[in-house]
Amino acid sequence: MDKVVLVTGANSGIGLALCERLLSQDSGVRLCLACRNSGRAEAARSALLTSHPGARVDLLDLDVGSVRSVLRAAQEVKARYPRLDHLYLNAGIMPNPHVDIKAFFKGLFSSKAIQMFSTAEGLLTQQDRPTADGLQEVFTTNLFGHFLLVRELEVLLCGAGRPSQVVWTSSSNALRSAFSLEDLQHATGTEPYSSSKYASDLLSLALNRHHNAQGLFSSVICPGLVMTNLTYGILPSFFWTLLMPIMWFIRIFTNTLTLTPYNGAEALNWLFLQKPESLDARAKYHSMTSGLGNNYTQPRQMDVDEETSEALYGKLLELEKVMRRRIREGPDRL
Numbered sequence: 001m002d003k004v005v006l007v008t009g010a011n012s013g014i015g016l017a018l019c020e021r022l023l024s025q026d027s028g029v030r031l032c033l034a035c036r037n038s039g040r041a042e043a044a045r046s047a048l049l050t051s052h053p054g055a056r057v058d059l060l061d062l063d064v065g066s067v068r069s070v071l072r073a074a075q076e077v078k079a080r081y082p083r084l085d086h087l088y089l090n091a092g093i094m095p096n097p098h099v100d101i102k103a104f105f106k107g108l109f110s111s112k113a114i115q116m117f118s119t120a121e122g123l124l125t126q127q128d129r130p131t132a133d134g135l136q137e138v139f140t141t142n143l144f145g146h147f148l149l150v151r152e153l154e155v156l157l158c159g160a161g162r163p164s165q166v167v168w169t170s171s172s173n174a175l176r177s178a179f180s181l182e183d184l185q186h187a188t189g190t191e192p193y194s195s196s197k198y199a200s201d202l203l204s205l206a207l208n209r210h211h212n213a214q215g216l217f218s219s220v221i222c223p224g225l226v227m228t229n230l231t232y233g234i235l236p237s238f239f240w241t242l243l244m245p246i247m248w249f250i251r252i253f254t255n256t257l258t259l260t261p262y263n264g265a266e267a268l269n270w271l272f273l274q275k276p277e278s279l280d281a282r283a284k285y286h287s288m289t290s291g292l293g294n295n296y297t298q299p300r301q302m303d304v305d306e307e308t309s310e311a312l313y314g315k316l317l318e319l320e321k322v323m324r325r326r327i328r329e330g331p332d333r334l
C-alpha cells in the first residue's frame, strides 16, 4: 500500500528538500504539503512536479500558528486520507532574532568554540508576540499548533494496522535552561525558540509513552545549521556567504554544519526508511555532513526526563481544553 506523508512548512528550506528526497526514493508516496501561504505552496508543488512528473502531491491550507486553522485542516485531512504513515512537524519560526556579537567573539576564543556553532548557546535571543488566539507565536507555531494537529489526527495515526511515525524538526538549540513549566509559552523570557524546541523534545517522549501501544511512534531530529529563510532572517545572505570558508573549516571539527537544505533533511529522510518501533524515544537524530561532504545520521541522547515531559503533556492537554472551549463558545465557531 502506498504511503501517505504530510509535511508542515513544506514550501521552503528543509521541508521542501525533504519532499524532493522522498519523491526521489519512493515514487509511490502520496505527499501532502501543509502550508500557510497558497502562492508559495503552489510554487513548491510545481517545482516538485517538474522534477517528478506524475508524482502525487496534494496541498493543504494550514497555519500552525492559528488554532482554528489547525482544526479545520485536520478535518480536511481526515476527509481526504484513510490513514497517515508519516507526519513531519517541520514548520518553525524564529522572529526578530538578535545575535550577541560580543558573546560570539568571546566564545570563538574559548574551549567551547566548536560547540557554539552547533548549539548557539548564549548567542541568540528573539522577540516574540501574541497571536490572534492570545498565545505566544513561537510557542504556538513550533509546538502547540503541531500538538493539536497530532491530537486531531490520532485516528489516522493510531491503530490502523501498521505503525505510524510523527517526526519533530527540533534543534541542538533546544536548551533545558530556556524552558520553564511555569512559563510554558516563554512569554517573559528572551529565548522562545530554544524553549519551544526543548518542549518538542519533551513532548515527543510523552507522545511515545502515551501512544506507542496504539501504534504511534514519535521521533525528534536536528537538521544542523542550514542556510534557509530562517537563517537568512538572522544574518543577511551576503554575510553568510562571507562566513562560508569559516563554516567549511569548522565542519572538519563538527559535522553539524550541514549548510544545505538537502543535507539538513538527511535525518528526516533516514527516519522515513526506519521501522518507527525500532527507534530510540530518548534520542535526537542529527543530520551530519562530514568535511568531505558525506551525509549521515547520528543519534544522541536528549537532555530530557519523564517527570518534566509528563508535566508538560498535562499542561498542553489543559491548554487544548481551554482553546477548544473558547472556539466552541466563540462567535465564529468552526
Ligand SMILES: NC(=O)C1=CN([C@@H]2O[C@H](COP(=O)(O)OP(=O)(O)OC[C@H]3O[C@@H](n4cnc5c(N)ncnc54)[C@H](OP(=O)(O)O)[C@@H]3O)[C@@H](O)[C@H]2O)C=CC1
Pocket (backbone or CB within 6 Å): 008, 009, 010, 011, 012, 013, 014, 015, 034, 035, 036, 037, 040, 062, 063, 064, 065, 066, 090, 091, 092, 093, 141, 169, 170, 171, 172, 222, 223, 224, 225, 226, 227, 228, 229, 230, 231
Ligand atoms: N535552518 C536551520 O539552521 C535550522 C532549522 N531548524 C528547524 O527546521 C524547520 C524548518 O526551517 P527552515 O527550513 O530552516 O526554514 P524556512 O523558513 O525555510 O522554513 C520554515 C517553514 O515553516 C513554515 N511556517 C512558518 N510558520 C508557519 C505557520 N504558522 N504555519 C505553517 N507554516 C509555517 C514556513 O512557511 P512560510 O514560507 O509561509 O513562512 C516555511 O515553509 C524549523 O522548524 C526550524 O526551526 C532547526 C535547526 C536548524
Ligand SMILES: CC(C)CCC[C@@H](C)[C@H]1CC[C@H]2C3=CC[C@H]4[C@H](C)C(=O)CC[C@]4(C)[C@H]3CC[C@]12C
Pocket (backbone or CB within 6 Å): 099, 101, 104, 116, 117, 118, 119, 120, 123, 124, 170, 171, 172, 173, 224, 225, 231, 234, 235
Ligand atoms: C561574525 C558574527 C556576526 C557571526 C555570528 C554567527 C552566528 C549568527 C551563528 C553561529 C552559530 C549559528 C547557529 C547555530 C545553531 C542553529 C540552530 C541549530 C537552530 O536551530 C537555528 C539557527 C542556529 C541557532 C544558528 C543561528 C546563527 C548562529 C548563532
